[in-house]
Amino acid sequence: MKIALVQMNTKQDKAKNLNDITNFIEEAASEGAELVSLPEYCTYMGKDEDKVKHAESIPNGETFELLSNLAKTHSIFIHVGSILEEYNNEKSYNTSFIINPHGEIIGKYQKIHLFDIEIEGVSKYMESNSIINGTSPKMIDLPVGKAGLSICYDMRFPELYRGYALEGAKILFIPAAFTRYTGMLHWELILRARAVENQCFVIAAGQFGENLPGKECFGSSMVIDPWGMVISRASEGTGVIYANLDMDLVDKARTSIPSLQNRKPEYYKELS
Numbered sequence: 001m002k003i004a005l006v007q008m009n010t011k012q013d014k015a016k017n018l019n020d021i022t023n024f025i026e027e028a029a030s031e032g033a034e035l036v037s038l039p040e041y042c043t044y045m046g047k048d049e050d051k052v053k054h055a056e057s058i059p060n061g062e063t064f065e066l067l068s069n070l071a072k073t074h075s076i077f078i079h080v081g082s083i084l085e086e087y088n089n090e091k092s093y094n095t096s097f098i099i100n101p102h103g104e105i106i107g108k109y110q111k112i113h114l115f116d117i118e119i120e121g122v123s124k125y126m127e128s129n130s131i132i133n134g135t136s137p138k139m140i141d142l143p144v145g146k147a148g149l150s151i152c153y154d155m156r157f158p159e160l161y162r163g164y165a166l167e168g169a170k171i172l173f174i175p176a177a178f179t180r181y182t183g184m185l186h187w188e189l190i191l192r193a194r195a196v197e198n199q200c201f202v203i204a205a206g207q208f209g210e211n212l213p214g215k216e217c218f219g220s221s222m223v224i225d226p227w228g229m230v231i232s233r234a235s236e237g238t239g240v241i242y243a244n245l246d247m248d249l250v251d252k253a254r255t256s257i258p259s260l261q262n263r264k265p266e267y268y269k270e271l272s
């Protein structure tokens with residue numbers, strides 16, 4: 001399967017962001033991509049107090065309508081890294097979903113782990129001020145195999161991905177708006193760890209550059225194979241990158257090092 005990852009610099013102008021998304025998807029489709037993956041918060045990144053008014057119903061909002069039509073027109077899958085989904089008058093969900101080539105949603109996931117952190121003297125993020133967390137993992141069936149959905153900060157919680165792998169996932173989606181500061185050391189390290197320990201492809205489309213004053217994202221969108229090799233990586237700026245998923249590599253990795261089968265959870269289950 002040929003896939004495309006879109007690296008964006010989403011800001012507050014939603015109409016412009018939707019226009020950028022349309023252009024990137026059309027470019028990817030013309031290059032023969034069968035699945036296009038967008039980053040976290042692809043349609044809007046702005047102040048916390050403005051988020052609720054940009055939240056949409058899924059599947060009845062303008063983003064779904066636009067992307068559903070694009071999926072049908074080009075006969076492709078579109079993985080929407082995330083958009084704001086309606087919850088109540090104060091908070092929204094941070095929601096990822098996948099649309100099939102018939103324009104239908106085949107899976108929706110609301111970010112479980114919210115980015116509430118403070119690095120002294122560097123930065124503070126309180127995603128839970130404006131977002132309500134989801135409570136359920138979500139797997140989907142793609143023509144090439146099962147995939148597990150997640151978003152950004154989720155990547156720091158390996159239990160979620162181990163669960164997906166044990167349920168049969170061969171692909172892990174990790175769209176992101178990863179911060180530049182944490183990204184320098186953690187982004188690639190964690191993504192490759194999730195790929196190797198679960199022997200899955202990891203598809204991680206990211207935001208790049210300054211999205212809000214003083215808040216910068218790391219970019220470096222990438223696809224990692226089940227052996228831990230980065231098979232495609234975006235450079236600085238926005239744009240589309242491509243990769244071919246050779247699904248035989250999943251079985252090859254799992255046969256060579258059968259670590260998923262060699263687990264002995266009965267000896268350490270008390271620890272959790």
Ligand SMILES: NC(=O)CC(=O)C(=O)O
Pocket residue numbers: 115151152153154156177178179182183186
């Ligand atoms: N932005 C996030 O959700 C996560 C992140 O930047 C980090 O974990 O670091």
